[in-house]
Amino acid sequence: MSEIVLTSAQRAFHQGLLEHPSAPRYNFTSTDMLTVERLAEVRAYERDFASAVFWKEGRHPDWLPDFVAQAFRTVPFYRVLGGVPKTFEAIPSFGREVLQKELSSFVPDHLCLETMTAYTTSGTQGSVLPVPTHPSVSSLLLVVTEAMLAKAGVSYPRGPGHTAIALVGYQQKTLTYASLSHHLEGAGFLKLNLAPHEWRSLEDRARFLRETSPHVISGSPYAFEKLAEIVPDLRPAALVSSAVALHKGHARKLSETFACPVFDMYGLTELRGIAGRLWEEDDLELLSPDLYVEILGDNDEPLPSGMVGEIVLTGGRNPYLPLLRYRTGDRAALVFEKVRPCLRSFEGRRAVRLEHASGEVIPSLDVVNALRDLPLAGFSLAQDKDRSLKISFCGKVDEREVRHALGELFATPTEVTAQPSWEGKPHRFRSQLEGPAF
Amino acid sequence: MTVRGPSVRELTHHLAECPSIFLEEPVQPSGQGGVYVHAVVSDLLLDLGGEALSGQDLARFRYSSREAVREERNRLRLVLLGAWLFSHSGFQRGDERERLLSADKVHGFLATGLNPLARLVAADELLGDPDRREELARLGLDALDLVPHGEGEKEAKNRLAALSSVEREKVLAQARAAEARARAVQEQLARKQAAQAAANSYYNE
Numbered sequence: 001m002s003e004i005v006l007t008s009a010q011r012a013f014h015q016g017l018l019e020h021p022s023a024p025r026y027n028f029t030s031t032d033m034l035t036v037e038r039l040a041e042v043r044a045y046e047r048d049f050a051s052a053v054f055w056k057e058g059r060h061p062d063w064l065p066d067f068v069a070q071a072f073r074t075v076p077f078y079r080v081l082g083g084v085p086k087t088f089e090a091i092p093s094f095g096r097e098v099l100q101k102e103l104s105s106f107v108p109d110h111l112c113l114e115t116m117t118a119y120t121t122s123g124t125q126g127s128v129l130p131v132p133t134h135p136s137v138s139s140l141l142l143v144v145t146e147a148m149l150a151k152a153g154v155s156y157p158r159g160p161g162h163t164a165i166a167l168v169g170y171q172q173k174t175l176t177y178a179s180l181s182h183h184l185e186g187a188g189f190l191k192l193n194l195a196p197h198e199w200r201s202l203e204d205r206a207r208f209l210r211e212t213s214p215h216v217i218s219g220s221p222y223a224f225e226k227l228a229e230i231v232p233d234l235r236p237a238a239l240v241s242s243a244v245a246l247h248k249g250h251a252r253k254l255s256e257t258f259a260c261p262v263f264d265m266y267g268l269t270e271l272r273g274i275a276g277r278l279w280e281e282d283d284l285e286l287l288s289p290d291l292y293v294e295i296l297g298d299n300d301e302p303l304p305s306g307m308v309g310e311i312v313l314t315g316g317r318n319p320y321l322p323l324l325r326y327r328t329g330d331r332a333a334l335v336f337e338k339v340r341p342c343l344r345s346f347e348g349r350r351a352v353r354l355e356h357a358s359g360e361v362i363p364s365l366d367v368v369n370a371l372r373d374l375p376l377a378g379f380s381l382a383q384d385k386d387r388s389l390k391i392s393f394c395g396k397v398d399e400r401e402v403r404h405a406l407g408e409l410f411a412t413p414t415e416v417t418a419q420p421s422w423e424g425k426p427h428r429f430r431s432q433l434e435g436p437a438f
Numbered sequence: 439m440t441v442r443g444p445s446v447r448e449l450t451h452h453l454a455e456c457p458s459i460f461l462e463e464p465v466q467p468s469g470q471g472g473v474y475v476h477a478v479v480s481d482l483l484l485d486l487g488g489e490a491l492s493g494q495d496l497a498r499f500r501y502s503s504r505e506a507v508r509e510e511r512n513r514l515r516l517v518l519l520g521a522w523l524f525s526h527s528g529f530q531r532g533d534e535r536e537r538l539l540s541a542d543k544v545h546g547f548l549a550t551g552l553n554p555l556a557r558l559v560a561a562d563e564l565l566g567d568p569d570r571r572e573e574l575a576r577l578g579l580d581a582l583d584l585v586p587h588g589e590g591e592k593e594a595k596n597r598l599a600a601l602s603s604v605e606r607e608k609v610l611a612q613a614r615a616a617e618a619r620a621r622a623v624q625e626q627l628a629r630k631q632a633a634q635a636a637a638n639s640y641y642n643e
Contacts, residue, residue: 116623
């Protein structure tokens with residue numbers, strides 16, 4: 001593997017992002033982990049992606065038989081089934097609890113473990129589960145999101161001098177860094193936390209964002225709300241919302257404030273960049289022809305086009321986690337009315353309004369973060385109108401630890417119940433509080 | 439008294455010619471699949487003068503749940519191969535037929551006798567591997583207390599034990615390798631997480 005040598009212009013640009021007088025107190029150093037060889041692979045993926053076509057209704061993608069055969073040959077988890085079934089639909093589906101339990105048996109035998117990295121996130125659907133992944137996967141995601149952005153005529157700028165992407169959050173704790181994307185020829189990638197404690201002065205946030213002028217800003221609806229308060233005069237080419245549901249009223253306001261298209265993207269920790277839409281649209285268009293999406297009923301029966309069931313995934317861009325019929329826990333119908341198949345009547349990533357005793361909003365991401373270090377298989381948190389909390393959880397944890405973690409975050413009375421087992425989504429939130437939900 | 443069944447060679451040849459219906463996918467809770475294993479077994483037992491499957495016996499020959507398909511599929515596929523094995527004409531020698539093939543013993547063998555083999559070898563591999571075909575043929579004969587034609591009782595027992603132990607050694611070695619690999623995966627994930635955590639306490643993204 002050969003390291004990519006930065007040009008002097010790239011180095012100077014990166015240094016400028018790091019040493020900008022209004023820059024945040026970055027707490028991490030990151031690179032996109034591409035080498036010369038991996039960059040060539042990303043370029044090849046981009047070329048193939050441009051010419052790839054989606055499967056037609058009632059058909060499978062052309063790549064599917066080879067993908068299935070390879071998975072049965074190399075992945076211990078699938079080998080247990082005892083040979084490839086004659087029909088794809090006879091491969092049993094599995095969900096997140098199985099993935100969590102048998103994680104190491106999903107990594108193919110032939111892949112070098114030295115190259116493997118771990119990806120974890122605090123998305124509302126994520127958990128402490130580290131996903132084995134390949135260093136190039138993040139760059140491949142840029143290819144996928146750029147195809148989505150193209151719908152609004154937006155593409156990432158290339159080369160030093162441009163900040164291609166800012167990933168913004170408004171959280172108690174999150175990574176912050178400035179890096180360059182080799183795939184985008186040295187354009188900048190910022191990971192920022194808009195929460196005041198991450199900055200030297202409050203004014204620095206707007207100043208830094210205006211001066212680095214990120215082309216595309218990605219974040220949660222809550223982070224965008226804060227962004228609109230902090231720097232409403234920013235003019236990015238597009239906003240990309242993810243992690244939780246984006247409500248249309250909120251999206252319209254964001255679109256008007258920032259005078260740009262607003263995208264709503266659906267993905268999972270295990271597999272990012274599944275589908276996306278412009279906020280005005282109802283259906284989520286599938287983004288990747290290399291990801292086969294089915295809608296299944298409770299007994300694994302494939303549901304016909306237009307019927308709502310569970311979204312089930314096969315394929316993906318992560319060689320360390322080949323998925324064959326992975327149940328997402330999210331629901332939608334699949335329709336074939338456009339060039340790309342679409343998810344209709346999507347139900348997932350439900351946003352909720354959670355409040356501190358003082359009435360201040362607490363994003364659900366912060367709850368996931370607050371409980372992250374406890375070994376929980378799952379939890380379900382409900383907040384009442386009087387802001388009191390009820391949490392039921394599964395895991396070998398003392399109830400007092402759970403109560404303490406939530407008490408620090410919410411400062412409200414909390415009723416804690418332990419559950420012997422856990423199925424389905426690892427994190428569930430409910431709230432009786434009214435107001436914008438995040 | 440020693441009761442003789444068909445020769446092992448005849449049976450392995452018979453297995454190699456297994457028709458596609460016995461290789462179909464056992465019907466899953468989703469409705470996917472082409473053959474109801476319990477129906478095949480019931481037909482066989484009725485044909486042998488036994489009773490059709492019912493209740494708990496029937497449940498043993500179909501998937502217990504959607505989640506169980508992964509674990510139970512290979513066993514059910516081997517049951518189909520077992521049912522095909524006993525359809526060999528050598529088991530059905532006129533008046534002797536009842537004596538050679540006891541419905542109870544066939545039922546017992548198909549219900550539980552194949553479980554150890556199902557953990558060792560995939561149904562598809564079994565048909566393609568002469569040693570595994572021989573193992574299935576000998577297991578079937580042994581379950582019915584039959585000695586293969588042309589062999590002595592002791593010789594038949596020894597040959598079956600040898601076949602099983604060779605395969606078991608191979609599978610144990612594979613299992614050890616798989617465990618080592620799984621440990622290596624876990625260690626590498628933990629190392630990567632620890633390295634990120636060392637670089638920053640907010641390492642989760």
